[in-house]
Amino acid sequence: xxxxxxKPTIGSIVHIERPALFSDETAQRCLELLEERQVLxxxxxxxxxxxxxxxxxxxxxxxxxxxRVPGGDKASKDVYTITLDPKINTEPEYVLGTYFWHxxxxxxxxxxxxxxxxxxxxxxxxxxxxxxxxxYAAYQALPAEEKxxxxxxxxxxxxxxxxxxxxxxxxxxxxxxxxxQEQPLVWTRKSGxxxxxxxxxxxxxxxxPKADGRALLxxxxxxxxxxAFTYRHYWQEGDLVVWDxxxxxxxxxxxxxxxxxxxxxTSVAGIEAVA
Ligand SMILES: [Fe+2]
Numbered sequence: 014x015x016x017x018x019x020k021p022t023i024g025s026i027v028h029i030e031r032p033a034l035f036s037d038e039t040a041q042r043c044l045e046l047l048e049e050r051q052v053l054x055x056x057x058x059x060x061x062x063x064x065x066x067x068x069x070x071x072x073x074x075x076x077x078x079x080x081r082v083p084g085g086d087k088a089s090k091d092v093y094t095i096t097l098d099p100k101i102n103t104e105p106e107y108v109l110g111t112y113f114w115h116x117x118x119x120x121x122x123x124x125x126x127x128x129x130x131x132x133x134x135x136x137x138x139x140x141x142x143x144x145x146x147x148x149y150a151a152y153q154a155l156p157a158e159e160k161x162x163x164x165x166x167x168x169x170x171x172x173x174x175x176x177x178x179x180x181x182x183x184x185x186x187x188x189x190x191x192x193x194q195e196q197p198l199v200w201t202r203k204s205g206x207x208x209x210x211x212x213x214x215x216x217x218x219x220x221x222p223k224a225d226g227r228a229l230l231x232x233x234x235x236x237x238x239x240x241a242f243t244y245r246h247y248w249q250e251g252d253l254v255v256w257d258x259x260x261x262x263x264x265x266x267x268x269x270x271x272x273x274x275x276x277x278x279t280s281v282a283g284i285e286a287v288a
Contacts, residue, residue, distance in 0.1 A: 014042060017048065023261070024148035024244035025050040031058060040071035042215075043255065049129060051261040052244050052254065059251035060132055062089035062277060069130050069279040072255070075282035076126055093278045095131075097270040105270070106180035111211040113178060114146065114234060114262040117280070120170050120192045120214055124283025126258045133248040137272035141255065146262045148208040151237035152199065163209075166198040167219040168230065169238045174216035195219060196287050200259070203285060209233060209285065212262050237262065249285045259283070 015028040025046055033039055036057070046053055060068065066089070069075055069194035078089055096102050097109075120123040131143070152160070154166075173182045182190050196210045198218070211233050218226025245266075246254055256263060268274050 014039060014111035016046065016285045019052075019244050020241070021053075021223065022114060022242050023050060023147040024052045024054070025143060026054045028057065029058075031060075031064075031279045034058070034060075034068055035071060046074060046170055047255065047257045048260075051149070051257045052246075053148045054246060055253040055255075057249055058253050062092050062255055064278060065132055065253070065279055066091060067129060068253075069281055072130075073127055073281040073284065076164070076282050078193070089277075091279060093280075095276040096274065096279055097268070098273070098275070099270060104186075106176050106184065109156040109179040110213070111263075112267050113175070114153070114238060114264045115175055115212040115214050115264060116210065117121040117258050118283070119196060119210060119212075120175070120194050121171050121193075124286045126280040127283050128255055128281040129258050129263075130253065130255050130279045130281070132253045132274075132277050133250050135273045135275040136248045136250055137268035140266045140268035141272065142245050142247050142276045144243055144264050144266065146209065146237045146243045147254055148237055149260045150242040151233075152207050152209050154242075156237070158202075160199075163199050166221070167195050168198050168210065168226075169219060170194050170196055170210075170214040171173060171216050172214070173242055175212075175214040175268050177213070190284075200287055203288075208260050209237060211237065233277060259285070 017026040019025065040174055043053060066075065075091055077247065094101060095108060102108060117275060118127060135142050172185065172189045198210060200210050201207050211230060215230045217223050218223065218229060
């Protein structure tokens with residue numbers, strides 16, 4: 014396994030022969046690298062759905078997707094198809110909402126997915142790159158006084174906030190319209206390491222005037238999205254990217270609904286509750 018770092022704070026390109034991807038040793042090394050680098054890219058490794066699931070299972074417990082959600086793939090259980098093709102996805106606002114920085118699974122009261130695994134089946138001619146921002150690196154680089162000010166603050170996250178740029182609350186289905194979850198602004202891991210929980214799901218800071226809290230959230234997001242802490246992946250068909258969903262934000266650069274862009278996502282269940 015040959016690892017090439019992209020930026021000092023984030024991103025590694027991993028070169029590995031396909032059969033070696035499924036060994037215990039590789040899984041262990043990938044989990045360590047995810048902690049350190051947040052984003053791992055396996056260029057043009059061309060996994061099938063069953064291979065992607067096998068690799069996902071090596072990293073931890075698999076998140077189950079039902080076939081009832083748009084994009085829940087009937088052919089491959091637990092593989093989620095991300096597309097704006099109206100024939101497959103009848104709820105485009107949730108994909109359009111991913112044009113904006115977010116973490117997955119932060120609006121529900123269970124540990125957020127530990128890692129997401131995404132493979133490119135068809136790429137868009139224009140747009141469709143995925144960007145990642147390290148919330149570990151962003152927190153780490155804050156001045157000490159600012160870190161002290163953030164300690165103890167809590168933030169309300171919701172689906173309505175996440176899709177506010179592309180949908181009204183009325184256009185969401187009643188279940189998701191109600192999804193909201195309070196989270197600490199700073200997540201301190203059992204290991205002692207700290208990161209920020211921010212992004213477009215963040216609606217307001219609890220017990221702070223709305224304007225002040227939203228201004229704080231906007232400043233922290235701008236800080237986190239600076240080039241030093243971010244990596245943009247230009248997809249090629251067959252690329253596989255794994256990222257640490259708990260230590261990085263992600264978003265996609267807009268692409269056309271008829272671009273054919275098709276991604277297959279699998280997820281590794283969270284193992285540490287937010288504390
Ligand atoms: Fe996402």
